[in-house]
Amino acid sequence: MKDSTIVRIRTIWQTFDMALNIPAIDKQHVWLIAMIVELEDDLESADPVSMENNFTRTLTRALDYTIEHFSLEEKVLESINYQKLGQHRIQHSRFIAVLRRRARERVTGDYKKAALNLLRNLRTWLFQHILSEDRAYLDAVQMHYEEIKDWMNSHFANSPHSDEVEELYRRVTNSSETRKEFEFQTIGEDNLKIISELxxxxKLKTGIAIVDMQHLWLLQLLVRTEKLHRQRLKQEIKTEVLGSRIKEALTATIDYIKEHFSTEEAIMRRFNFHDTNSHIKQHRNFNGIINDLIQRSRNDDTDAISKLLQDLKDWLISHIAVEDKKLFYFFRSRLGEVNEYVRELNQQGKIHIWKDAVSIYRLLVEYEETPSLKA
Known part of the structure; x- marks a missing residue:
């Protein structure tokens, strides 16, 4: 498996805090993430001829995963008399039925559609079942873990895929490789986790791609600026060096806020959003916080900067969570037109779409969503 694929698997694993700290189960969950990432790569780069082989390979591996993982998980839950075992089994059965429906799609010959549907199903399972239902049994399993860990590990070792999955898990969780190859090195692993948590x-997703992408980039800039400011207060870096970095970070944040407001306002005007004037007025009122922050930074007023940075973050979060979500309900039937207009703005150099911003968007938004094709 390519190093770049391992890095993407690791990023998903760490950013969404997926470890249950039950090794046999964690290893199989990493295996599922690997299937998702490899299928994403296939969909981005594969030609129609190879799509059939790629789809068949992933579907076969997904079915193998269900046989091995569901068997292990259900035996574990049965051994500890888990009260919701019946519900868990039903969910497993439903997922197997979904994979069988994907298998039947092969007869249509549209392997790209089948692969997109399979990708949607795997992502949904990863985030709705593993991050929710599996965490629900965590405390119960940990109470009995010492009693059952030996046979759990033995069960895992007897799998025909155990060597492959063991090596995959080792590479994904290897701390030295994590530091060297982390996909978002310019952003920082800790910062990415904070962005994800916020x-x-x-619940900041609006459903409008460019707006969400810019919001995520704004969060990144704010988190980075706050971190630099805290380092300065703690005197972790020389004051003269840090002072320059903070001013650069503040300037970048403020400039991008202005660009973001300009982008939103251009879209609202172009498509005659009914509440444009009120929305723009809120943007203008926010300029007061920005201007105050600029002045305080010039005066090097550290206490005031701390408060203003918090005010800045609070205002943006509340504005996104309430006002910006109204945009989606107005534009939801015209998202294709909005995206086309955004491409025009980008080509004209009126907006900037950074590579890392796209990467954060793909990680945090696309993994919430599913591809547009229906089952």
Whole structure:
């Protein structure tokens, strides 16, 4: 498996905090993430001829995963008399039925559609079942873990895929490789986790791609600026060096806020959003916080900067969570037109779409969503 694929698997694993700290189960969950990432790569790069082989390979591996993982998980839950075992089994059965429906799609010959549907199903299972239902049994399993860990590990070792999955898990969780190859090196692993927590805690997705992408980039800039400011307060870096970095970070944040507001306002005007004037007025009112922050940074007023940075973040989060979500309900039937207009703005150099911003968007938004093709 390519190093770049391992890096993407690791990023998903760490950013969404997927480890249950039950090795046999964690290894199989990493195996599922690997299937998803490899299928994504196939869909991006494969020609129609090879799509059949790629789809068949992933579907076969997904079915192998269900046989091995569901068997292990259900035996574990049965051994500890888990009260919701029946519900868990039903969900497993439903997922197997979904994979069988995907298998039947092969007869249509449209392997790209079948692969997109399979990718949607695997992502949905990863985020709705593993991050929710599997976490629900975690405390119960950990109470009995010492009693059952030996036979769990033995069960895993007897799998025909155990060597492959063991090596995959080792590479994904290897700490030295994580530091060297982390996909978002310019952003930072800790910063990415904070961005992820804010994004999901406050449910900030609007459903408009460029708006969500810019919101994520703004969060990144704010998190980075706050971190530099805290380092300065703790005197972790020389004051003169850090002072320059903070000013650069503040300038970048403020400039991007202005660009973001300009982008939103251009879209609202182009498509005659009914509440454009009120929305723009809120943007203008926010300029007061920005101007105050600029002045305080010039005066090197550290206490005021701390408060203003928090005010800045609070305002943006509340504005996104309430006002910007109204945009989606107005534009939801015209998202294709909005995306086309955004491409025009980008070509004209009126907006900037950074590579890392796209990467964050793909990680945090596309993994919430499913491809547009229906089952």
């Amino acid at each position: 994004w999901f805690r406050y």
